[in-house]
Amino acid sequence: MTTTLNKSEGKVLIKGNYAIANAAVIAGCQCYFGYPITPQSEIGEFMSGKMQELGRAYVSAESELGAINMTIGACSTGVKAMTSSSSCAISLMQEGISYACSDELPVVIVSVMRGGPGLGNIYPSQGDYEQAVIGGGNGDYRIIVLAPGTVQECVDLTYKTFYLAHKYRMPAMLLADGLLGQMMEPCLFGDYPYPEVDNSEWMLTGAKNRHRRVIRSYAPLAEDQCVFLNKLFNKYKVLEENEVMYDEYMVDDADIVVMSFGSMGRNVKSAVKACREKGLKVGAFRPLTLFPFPNRKIEELSHSAKKILVTEINMGQMLRDVRLAVNGRIPVEFLGKPVGSMIDIEDIVKKIESMIEV
Amino acid sequence: MATQVFKVPDIMIDGFKFGFCPGCDHGVAMRLVAECLDELNLQENTICASAIGCSVCIYDYINVDTIEAPHGRAIAEATGVKRAKPDKFVFTYQGDGDFASIGLAESMHAALRGEKISAICINNTNYGMTGGQLGPTTMVGQVTTTSPTGRNLEYYGYPMKIAEQFALCDGVAFSARVSLDTVPNIRKAKAAIKKAFEYQIKGLGFSFVEILSSCPTNWRMTPQKAHDRVRDEMMKVFVPGVYKDILESKQV
Amino acid sequence: MSHIVIDDKQCKACYLCIDECPKKLIKVSDKVNNLGARPVEFYDPNGECLGCAMCATRCPDLAIREVYRG
Incomplete structure (x- = not known):
């Protein structure tokens, strides 16, 4: 991608992957961590240039394990951060996704589905509905999953993914597929349409003028774990009441x-x-x-x-x-x-x- | 009038009580980390990424903002923290299994990228929390619960020399191995940790200290005998020293 | 006068400090503490303590809380 998009007034003809990446930049994503995999590599390619240009963070991670955990680390400081990947490599992230749920961190994951199981192929597929919605990490958890059907929706739902992740303080996934990632359609970016969420109550900044904070998932006592999971599932109920689209x-x-x-x-x-x-x-x-x-x-x-x-x-x-x-x-x-x-x-x-x- | 020459570091959490086995050097290592954080006045600006294993408990003892990482991913999470907030002091406290086995890819690539973070790695030649199984640093011949007849090379291969390996990474500013077997060595260990922390503050790159520690329970030894083993066996293979120090042009 | 302060509730009876003291001023107590261990105690009837802090530096449990010299 040679053009440097950011905001745009009118409609532009753009590939789904670039649309997602540019929308994330407009949404205020401060850190991107990723590892290449077809059919979503354009997201990382776009981010590598754009984040540097804006003085934000881009890390070409050593693996998807690294990428999801770097995203968790960045999110723990309250900033907007994301990673993106595809099918077999989203599998590698399942451990991190489970931790991010337990840590209650607004991790944004973009999954551009390809064929599976295993290495499968790079044709479009929707075979990761269950991977996204049910998940393969351990324990009882849910993540927010948004599924765009057009390039314009890739933009709109990327904004929404960031917003909901921060509003509910939980991981959120944009679930696209290879077709959307690779197709070009006209779309409008506009501005990030949602209010900024105040994370100051929980984010890690160094314990200055306040008690220190620990973001952890280890709950040595069964009773504590019960209280926590009930709280988590009450949050999911609120989501089901208010955020269905x-x-x-x-x-x-x-x-x-x-x-x-x-x-x-x-x-x-x-x-x-x-x-x-x-x-x-x-x-x-x-x-x-x-x-x-x-x-x-x-x-x-x-x-x-x-x-x-x-x-x-x-x-x-x-x-x-x-x-x-x-x-x-x-x-x-x-x-x-x-x-x-x-x-x-x-x-x-x-x-x-x-x-x-x- | 007597002057106080030793105190509990201010950064330790009020009423803390180390949960380690009697004679375990984790308590010494954590105290040294705490003393260095105090002396460099870092309490208010620090974010720690804790690991899995006995080292996970660090947030029960040291009063800093902490994120608990999955097993092996402390360095990745520390990378995320530092990239998001480059002005924060970020360190990890991990065991050898966490740092050099399950998390080796994360650790080594952070070292190669020269992430401006500090990693403290406890080497006790076994997986302590799970009951003393063979790990990446288990010594040749060492009996563990998963090497019942000792680590033989045919069957298990070689242990890893972490400090030497990481000194070979160009992004590393400081890589040292220290031991906690004697009081003089404990003092050297503290100096190395402090230097590692200072190198991060100066923005010189990835700084790393491997700490040879005893694990009396899993080694089935008294604390005294365990330190003898550190000295007589471990330090002969895992030789203490500074393996890289970019300010003194020291390189392996 | 040089001396040390031991919190016997923190002592897990590893006795590493006993070997460190150059003046042999730390001994095993007759009492049993909250951990069910016989903690160490400081015994310095002749004021020999140097305040070297070797014992506290060695202690893995920060049971030796304070050391004074002079």
Whole structure:
């Protein structure tokens, strides 16, 4: 990337990865720590130049273990800090994510999904829904997960990721995929739209004119751990009450609601439009927050709709959360494939038509 | 009128009580760190990254802002802290397993980058907190709970000489190995820790002190015998000395 | 007069200090402390203590809290 973006008045045509990185810079990210992995390497490449130019911190970490823990260290001082990576390397960060939850630190992680398991490949995939939402770290914890579906949403939700991480003092992940990371779309940056969160009550600054602070996860007594986890899960409840976001399209009178997340929502919307042109009552629903998950809204839809179709570029991961929210009231069907380009609009339409015929 | 020549460092937490086994040198090492922080007047400006193992307890004893890192990641977290707040004094206090085994990549790359942090590493030739298993510094022939017939090279390979290895990293300003086996050596150890801290303050680069310590419980020895072992066995292999000091152009 | 102050509640009875004292002024107490250990005590009837602080420097538990010289 040769152009140096920062703020921009008008729309610019930009790759998803650069959009995420530039939005993080505008959001006030002071420190970036990362290790290269396709398909998100442009984020680190952009940051390496931009952070130096702005006198902020960039470290080319020795591994993702290093990167996530450097991010934790930086966040412990109250600054905005982030790391970014992809699938198999987000796996390496799971230990740090668990610690960051226990430390209650506003660590921002960008995950640009590729094919898996194992090394997999560098094609787009949504196979890390569960890695992001359920997580592979130890213990009971949740992290905030936001899933953009367009480059513009990459920008808007990067801002939101930083804001929510600091507002709730917990790790937050922007879950994009290789398609979004590599595609170019026009988008608008504007200014960081959220208020700055005051971290002065907990951040480490050196114990000057106050008692010292310890950010720790070690809780030698079981009772202490119970108190802490109850507090943590109360926080998650507040999130579920207040921060759920989703995108819906013509669901009010829909007999069939097609659900997806991230970039898959693009073809779903086109398929729904095509169905509507044929006079079929179909709507589209796409959670923007995967945690907190829009359970209540999906439950409502399960009363108004007759069937739900979940489409994902994986073998059915969000599917399970949708089924839990629907709780057996109406049939929930699945259309997916493990990796590669998005499912074709015609195939989605065909699937919808088959569901209506039955 | 008698003058006071020794006191509990001001930076120790009121009412603290070391939880280490009788005769364990962790208490001495932590006291030396505390004395250096006091003497350099660093209490209000310090952020410590604590490690996992017996060394984790440092935040129960020393009254500074602290972040507790996962096992092996103290250096990475210290790097994050220092990069976010370059004006803070940042140090880690780790065991040899934390610093040189599970955290070796983090430690060595911070040293190569010349991160302006100080690392204190306790070398007691085993994993102490988990009951004395073979670690990166377990000596050839040493019996541990996971080398029941002794560390033989065919089966376990060689121990690591940490201070020498880190002296080879260009970003390191100071790398020394000290011992706590005798009072004169304890005083030398303190001088080395203080120098390491001063080198960070001067912004010279990564500063490192490896401290040879006893682990009487896991070595199945009296505290007295344990110090004999430090002197007679450890110091012959892990030779104390300054392995790098960029101000004195000393390099291995 | 040179002397040391021992907090016998902190003493874990490793007895490293006993060997350090050049004047052999530290001995094992007859009492048992809160840790169930027989702590050390300072015994200097003839005022021989040098205030060298070797004992306190050696003590791994900061049980020897203060040393005075002179």
